[in-house]
Amino acid sequence: QKEVEQNSGPLSVPEGAIASLNCTYSDRGSQSFFWYRQYSGKSPELIMFIYSNGDKEDGRFTAQLNKASQYVSLLIRDSQPSDSATYLCALNFGNEKLTFGTGTRLTIIP
Amino acid sequence: KAGVTQTPRYLIKTRGQQVTLSCSPISGHRSVSWYQQTPGQGLQFLFEYFSETQRNKGNFPGRFSGRQFSNSRSEMNVSTLELGDSALYLCASRDSPSGANVLTFGAGSRLTVL
Numbered sequence: 001q002k003e004v005e006q007n008s009g010p011l012s013v014p015e016g017a018i019a020s021l022n023c024t025y026s027d028r029g030s031q032s033f034f035w036y037r038q039y040s041g042k043s044p045e046l047i048m049f050i051y052s053n054g055d056k057e058d059g060r061f062t063a064q065l066n067k068a069s070q071y072v073s074l075l076i077r078d079s080q081p082s083d084s085a086t087y088l089c090a091l092n093f094g095n096e097k098l099t100f101g102t103g104t105r106l107t108i109i110p
Numbered sequence: 111k112a113g114v115t116q117t118p119r120y121l122i123k124t125r126g127q128q129v130t131l132s133c134s135p136i137s138g139h140r141s142v143s144w145y146q147q148t149p150g151q152g153l154q155f156l157f158e159y160f161s162e163t164q165r166n167k168g169n170f171p172g173r174f175s176g177r178q179f180s181n182s183r184s185e186m187n188v189s190t191l192e193l194g195d196s197a198l199y200l201c202a203s204r205d206s207p208s209g210a211n212v213l214t215f216g217a218g219s220r221l222t223v224l
Contacts, residue, residue, distance in 0.1 A: 032210050043200055043215040044153075051210070088153065092209030097166045100145075102152035 004091050006101035015110050019076040023089030023101050026070070032092040033072045035063060037085045038103065044088055047074070079108045112137065114216035116201050122222045128189040131219045135182050135203030141165075142184040143213060144176060147198040156199075159184050160207045188221075196223045 003026045013019040023033075031052050036044035048063050050056045050072070055064045062075040072091075076083055086103040093099060115134040123129050135142050143166075144156040155168035159178035176186040182203075188195055198220050202213040 034212070043218050045215070046212055049212060090213075096158065096207040096209055097155060098143075098209070098213060099155070100153035 004089055004099050004101040006087075006089055006104045008102060009105040010107050011104055012107045012109055013079050015079055015081060015108050017079055019079045019083065019106055019108070021074040021076075021087050021089075021104050021106065022071050023073070023091075024071040025091050027091075027093045028067070028070065030091045030093055033063065033065060034090040034092075034098065035061075035072075035074045036088040036090060036100075038088060039085045047087075076106075081108045081110055084108045114201055114203050114214055116199075116216035116219050118219060119217060120220050120222075122224060123191050124224050125191055125193060127191050128187060129191060129221060130185055130187045131199055131201075131221075133184045133186075133201030133203075133216060135184070135201075136214055139203035139205055139214075140182050141204045141207045141211075142178060142182065143202045143204075144184070144186050145200045145202065146170075147200055147218075148196075153200070156186065158207055165207045191223045193223050196221060 005024045034049040035047045037047050038044040048058050050063045060077045064073045084107050086105045088103045089101040090098045117132045141160045143158040146154045158166045162178045173189045178184045198218045200218045202215045204211040
């Protein structure tokens with residue numbers, strides 16, 4: 001069974017520091033990688049996505065792919081209290097379906 | 111552009127009843143996916159519809175079913191409700207069922223089964 005795994009946390013990071021979130025996956029054929037943020041009581045919203053050919057930076061957020069070790073990371077620079085949320089990783093295993101991890105709860109400490 | 115609209119937002123049912131949830135996708139999106147979210151299991155894929163046809167299906171019992179209409183609106187139905195069906199049901203739409211296409215989620219329908 002193809003899987004996506006995330007540490008459930010909570011991960012606590014001081015305000016202004018870099019938050020690093022990881023997601024490991026089981027299939028080397030994965031082609032698309034998505035990071036969603038979900039605030040408590042809300043629905044997931046897309047932060048960014050990358051394909052298997054490279055990393056991406058968007059403002060304070062950077063998504064990095066390590067294909068050899070089969071994990072994708074989300075780095076949040078200059079963390080703000082508003083970044084406190086659950087972060088969901090999702091992968092496309094070479095087909096149409098997106099498979100989600102169970103999410104990492106991030107808390108930014110003022 | 112209006113987002114993904116789900117109705118109802120909250121509902122309470124008792125065991126053995128059935129429930130129908132509705133989802134209107136973003137205008138122009140023809141693919142609608144349904145997910146169940148619970149604290150223990152995270153987001154679990156139910157099914158995806160595209161052009162009124164079910165394209166993909168998750169590992170849920172036959173009590174969970176869905177359909178899509180010609181205007182891309184979708185409904186899901188759960189029959190013979192069980193306590194374990196209590197969850198947030200999320201609908202998401204995208205242009206087409208390509209793995210590279212971004213899913214946009216609705217606000218969800220929170221179902222409580224008593």
